[in-house]
Amino acid sequence: MTDGLPMAVPAPGLPSRVRIHEVGARDGLQNEKATVPTEVKAEFIHRLADAGLTTIEATSFVHPKWVPQLADAEDLFPLLGDLPGVELPVLVPNARGLERALALGARRIAVFGSATESFARANLNRSVDESLAMFAPVVARAREEGVHVRGYLSMCFGDPWEGPVPVAQVVRTAGALLDMGCDELSLGDTIGVATPGHVAALLTGLAERGVATGALGVHFHDTYGQALANTLVALQHGVTTVDASAGGLGGCPYAKSATGNLATEDLVWMLDGLGVDTGVDLGRLTATSLWLAGRLGRPSPSRTVRALAPDQAQSPEE
Incomplete structure (x- = not known):
């Protein structure tokens, strides 16, 4: 792997720091056909x-029948107790999933949740309103326990x-989730069709509804190469x-046109170049994605990983 960092040239109007919500271990791995060992x-x-990520989504307490890859949630989570200062x-x-997690x-x-009826049916076998009704007691119970x-x-x-x-349809459902007590809302471009003007319009609509920007995160897929522009x-x-996924892994099991998430390395490269702090060491992160690519038996989809380690397909880093 060759070392490389972009020249930092700050741009006006950007935050000084961005929190990366790393989803690789959950969203990134959930569609892998071959079972990834719990230890891996x-x-x-x-x-x-170790690369500096402080929010790492660890797993899902979904029924193993629906997402077999994450059936080891009870075995995995206790192995992560030695990560002080890292949100999991x-x-x-x-x-039921909440009670398993709390235990x-x-x-x-x-x-x-879903902003559309079709996806709510495909993913949850419920309408949008029925899914919101299902979430309400889950959110209430979590908040009773002081859980974010x-x-x-x-x-x-x-x-x-x-x-x-x-x-307007997205704003309505987003408002309902926040009104029921969600501390934070991640706006998902599940099939990667968003463009910058559409992103701006949605954020403006949410602001007009009174949604604080600090309560929002964004989750872009790179199907059409728009994830960084939208970010x-x-x-x-x-x-x-x-939200981003190390190595660009992931998709959505219920939307066949959904390709990989925004690669965390690509995001960090852009933010480093803009002088925006993330606390992430790009070299260590790239080495991590190379290591995982070796375990999965294929090269990383991340453009930055490929640029920094062009020989990764032949000799993934240990």
């Missing part, structure tokens, strides 16, 4: 923490069945939390 997942998370959110689909001491949980709650809102820009999603627009609108 645990080491992956430890390596991500977990996804919970329902009340292991989870202090940050996330629920996963993140709400994921998928299909914020486009839906493979319904097409473009109206801004930059979000930062210009005051967003300071960005």
Whole structure:
């Protein structure tokens, strides 16, 4: 691997620091066909923490039938107790998932909703309103326990069945999740069709509804190569939390057109070049993605990883 960092040239109107919400260990691995050993997942998370990431989504307490790759949640989470100062959110689909997470001491949980009826049916077998009704007691119970709650809102820009999603429709559902008690809301471009103007319009619509920018994160997929452009627009609108996946791994099991998440390395390269602090060591992060690529048996999709380590396909780094 060759060393390399961009020249830092700050741009006006950007936050001084961005918190990266790393989703590689959960969203990035959930679609892998071959089972990734629990010990490899645990080491992956430890390596991500060593690279400077302080929010690492660890797993999901979903029924193993739906996401077999994450069936080891009860075995994995206890292996992460030696990471002081690192937040380890977990996804919970329902009340049962929440109780499983609480029993292991989870202090940050996330629920996963949809802005569109079609995806709510495909993912949760419920309408949007029915899914919100299911989440309400989960969020209430978590807050009773003093647990931080993140709400994921998928299909914020486009839906493979319904097409473009109206801004007002997203604002309504986003408001409902925040009103029920979510501390934070991640706006998901699940199939990667967002463009910068659409991102700006949604953030403006949420601001007009009274949603504080500090309560928002963005979660872009790079299907059409727009993830970094969309992220930059979000930062210009005051967003300071960005979801990303080490190595660009991940997709969505219920939306076949969804390709990989924004690669954390690509995000860090851009932010380093803009002089925006993330606390992440790009070299260590790249080495981590190379290590995982070796375990998965294929090169990393991240453009930055490929640029910094062009020989990775032949000899993934240990």
